[in-house]
Amino acid sequence: xxxxxxSGGGLVQxxxxxxxxxxxxxxxxxxxxxxxxxxxxxxxxEWVSSIIGSGDTTYYxxxxxxxxxxxxxxxxxxLYLQLKSLRAxxxxxxxxxxxxxxxxxxxxxxxxxx
Amino acid sequence: DIQMxxxxxxxxxxxxxxxxxxxxxxxxxxxxxxxxxxKPGKAPKRLIYxxxxxxxxxxxxxxxxxxxxxxxxxxSSLQPEDFxxxxxxxxxxxxxxxxxxxxxxxxx
Numbered sequence: 001x002x003x004x005x006x007s008g009g010g011l012v013q014x015x016x017x018x019x020x021x022x023x024x025x026x027x028x029x030x031x032x033x034x035x036x037x038x039x040x041x042x043x044x045x046e047w048v049s050s051i052i053g054s055g056d057t058t059y060y061x062x063x064x065x066x067x068x069x070x071x072x073x074x075x076x077x078x079l080y081l082q083l084k085s086l087r088a089x090x091x092x093x094x095x096x097x098x099x100x101x102x103x104x105x106x107x108x109x110x111x112x113x114x
Numbered sequence: 115d116i117q118m119x120x121x122x123x124x125x126x127x128x129x130x131x132x133x134x135x136x137x138x139x140x141x142x143x144x145x146x147x148x149x150x151x152x153k154p155g156k157a158p159k160r161l162i163y164x165x166x167x168x169x170x171x172x173x174x175x176x177x178x179x180x181x182x183x184x185x186x187x188x189x190s191s192l193q194p195e196d197f198x199x200x201x202x203x204x205x206x207x208x209x210x211x212x213x214x215x216x217x218x219x220x221x222x
Binding site: 034045046047050095097106 | 169
């Protein structure tokens with residue numbers, strides 16, 4: 001059974017940093033591209049970032065480029081999203097996902113507020 | 115970048131009704147589109163992939179059509195469990211993907 005388990009969300013002040021983790025199991029993690037998708041409270045879904053292969057190739061939405069960094073540790077079957085220079089508009093549930101196969105985590109809430 | 119315009123943004127309907135939701139892409143995306151259902155507090159769940167293929171386990175009252183720039187999700191006879199929010203998702207420029215704005219389907 002495929003499982004994606006996010007962790008690391010929480011309350012952070014504007015300008016602060018946070019690292020989200022996503023522990024993957026039930027599929028060959030190293031062979032698959034992975035993504036982060038977020039959803040602000042009461043709003044729609046927004047693609048944030050994707051990583052291809054072993055991690056050499058990464059992609060970002062314009063809204064997070066230069067502030068967020070996606071990475072993966074194949075030895076730990078874990079996907080990461082480093083969030084820096086956080087803003088109030090980054091407040092959202094962050095999902096780890098492999099949309100091509102309809103694999104989704106349960107989400108972790110990031111709240112940016114003073 | 116590809117833009118996805120989904121309509122309507124909200125819809126009120128009754129059990130047994132037939133409903134249609136539309137997504138329009140800003141440029142041709144072949145059939146690289148899926149439809150997702152999301153219920154409060156839950157992750158999205160895919161209903162349709164490749165524009166018209168029914169995901170395993172999804173009831174046959176759900177169907178998708180379209181190619182290029184115009185896509186449609188149809189629910190032939192609404193059931194109580196279908197009241198949720200629906201999104202289209204294009205992956206033509208994968209790994210960059212774009213969601214539609216969502217359609218909130220409410221009970222009339």
